[in-house]
Amino acid sequence: MKILLAEDDKNIATIAKLALEQFGSHQVDHASDGQIALEMALSGDYDLILLDEMMPKLNGLSVCHQYKVQSPSPSPIIFLSAKSQEADLDEFRRCSMGFITKPFDPLKICSQIASILDAGRAAA
Amino acid sequence: MSSIRSRLVVIFIVTLTLVGGGGGLAFDAFQNYAHFNNELDFSYQITDQLQTLNHRRLTEEQSLWLKETLSKVHQPERHQILKDLEAAYANRASRTAQSRIDFFLRNEAEYRNFLRSSISYYEERLVYWGLLALGSAVLVVLFTLAFLQIAVFSELKSLSRKMVDFLHHRYTYQFSLPPPTEVGHLQATFNSMAQRVLVQMQELQALDKAKSDFLSIASHELRTPLTSIKGSLSLLRAGVVGELNEASNNLMEIAENETDRLIRLINDLLDLAKIEARKLPLSPQWEPLAELVESTFQALQGLAETSKVTLQLKDPTPMEVYMDRDRIQQVLTNLVSNAIKYSPEKGTVTVSFDVNPQEEIVISVTDQGQGIAPEDQELIFQKFRQATGPKNPLVKGTGLGLAIARALVEEHQGHIDVKSSPGQGCSFFFTLPKWRFSLKTHSQMDQAA
Incomplete structure (x- = not known):
């Protein structure tokens, strides 16, 4: 899969990228803030977008909303977030396929993504 | 001086003056009226008796009556005539006696005319002053009631309405200038209190936001x-970057385990802070209790096997409890994993349900460990505390599990406690107030029948 990883923390981005490439053999592009992520998501042809919630310039939810409005055929979105309050999680559920909570386990991230996508396809 | 008390005193003095003055004059008129009425009766009596007298001589009885009447008649003229009459009888001067009798009777008729006019005069005065006193008393009562209504009752009512608003967390408080009375003073005091509460509430809201x-x-x-x-x-x-040798792997494992511990600690701390700040809204539903215990057991099966401890659910009476499933599972997980950690090898951890006299459901987690000394039993529910002793080595954990469990149970309007004596194991239990026997089982029983 071709994945866009939007994550402002360089370290976490490095780990996630490494895990996705190593264990899932995915091709990963990295965006370091919300603005860049939105531009890349709209111009590139990605199979999946992994969005961090807290990012400078544009937060994950705004990127998600704007992307879905502006893109002719939006790709699935999965949130990466340290937030665990129910209200936030509900918000994620409303506008995306699902979410992976931080701290995530890099060894499991590929299977987590796969199961979220499967559940999303089953629901659709 | 415009206090309610001083006004009531003024009203009281005015009342006393009006009712007392009017009443006094009316009483005076009544006394005169009664006196002249008696005089009139007396005059008729004398007249009647005199008409029966023989002018030549008196009987013994008549002579006594004359003497007595003389003592009762005080007007000098009337007294003199009767005295002359007595003297005439004594001198046997019958002509004089007759003339005295006739004269007295004529005089008495005039006297009665005077009495009648006096009586009607005092009658008028009695009615006049009496009505005045009565009327002013009624007016004063009405005025007092109106005054109390305006100055006291309506003010108290509006004040109590404001207090009730406060009590029900409606803080749209209207500060009005209180009247300079006792009730006004009360209102002013309440105003200052309300202002302070409102200021403190704003501060609290700011603090709450800071905490969030x-x-x-x-x-x-x-x-x-x-x-x-x-x-x-x-x-x-x-x-990922190549195989590690054994020593590196061991060190890496230590680092990873301690990182896990740190993550758990932070999660627990944040959970506790959220519960205490009431930022963790519960979403309670009717949930079957036995299933919850089974799934908790499943999650802890690994830990139980490593510790060689058996998990047991005793008499799973089918019942449903109104609870936030995830949160109560967190409580149960804390209690059961504690019980496993403190159990001896081949021990059993038992979960059972019961209903206490307060009609609450009691969920108990019992182990066969060393037990907890009475002095430690309250302490263990505090943050970062574990009961330690020679027989109780410090067990790995954040020391927050029971504090979180307690906060979560209390959020469900239940309470949590422990029963234990050292060496006898211990039984942690918590109560939940809303439960019912499972409906599902009734239908199953129907099917079986």
Whole structure:
């Protein structure tokens, strides 16, 4: 899969990228803030977008909303977030396929993504 | 002086003057009226008796009556005539006696005319002053009631309405200028109190927001570096950058375990802070209790097997409890994992349900460990505390599990406690107030029948 990883923390981005490439053999592009992520998501042809919630310039939810409005055929979105309050999680559920909570386990991230996508396809 | 008391005193004095003055004059008129009425009766009596007298001589009885009447008649003229009459009888001067009798009777008729006019005069005065006193008394009562209504009752009513608003957390408080009375003073005091409460509430809201902000910043700022550390360690251990030798692997394992511990600690702390700040809204539903216990057992099966402890659910009476499933599972997980950690090898951890006299459901988790000394039993529910002793080595944990369990149970309007004596194991139990026997089982029983 071709994945866009939007994550402002360089370290976490490095780990996630490494895990996705190593264990899932995915091709990963990295965006370091919300603005860049939105531009890349709209111009590139990605199979999946992994969005961090807290990012400078544009937060994950705004990127998600704007992307879905502006893109002719939006790709699935999965949130990466340290937030665990129910209200936030509900918000994620409303506008995306699902979410992976931080701290995530890099060894499991590929299977987590796969199961979220499967559940999303089953629901659709 | 415009206090209610001083006004009531003024009203009282005016009342006393009006009612007392009018009443006094009316009483005076009544006394005169009664006196002249008696005089009139007396005059008729004398007249009647005199008409029966013989002018020549008196009987013994008549002579006594004359003497007595003389003592009762005080007007000098009337007294003199009767005295002359007595003397005439004594001198046997019958002609004089007759003339005295006739004269007295004529005089008496005139006297009665005077009496009648006096009586009607005092009658008028009695009615006049009496009505005045009565009327002013009624007016004063009405005026007092009106005054009390305006100055006291309506003010108290509006004040109590404001207090009730406060009591029900409606803080749209209207500060009005209180009247300079006792009730006004009460209102002014309440105003200052209300103002202070409102200010403090704003401060509390600001503090609450600061706490929320802190929680959200802390969860992000603490978890982000931990995510990197934990992730890097996992990848290294998984051999992403090449195989590690045994020593490196051991060190890496220590680092990873301690990172896990730190993550657990932070999660527990943030949970506790959220519960205490009431930022953890419960979403309670009717949930079957036995299933919850079974799924808790399943999650802890690994830990139980490593510790060689058996998990047992005793008499699973089918019942449903109104609870936030995830939160009560957190409580149960805390209690059961504690029980496993403190159990001896081949021990059993038992979960059972019961209903207490307060009609609450009691869920107990019993182990066969060393037990907890009475002095430690309250302490263990506090943050960062474990009961330690020679027989109780410090067990790995954050020391927050029971504090979280207690906060969660109390959020469900239940309570949590422990029964134990050293060496006898211990039984942690918590209560939940809303439960019912499972309807599902009734239908199953119907099917079986």
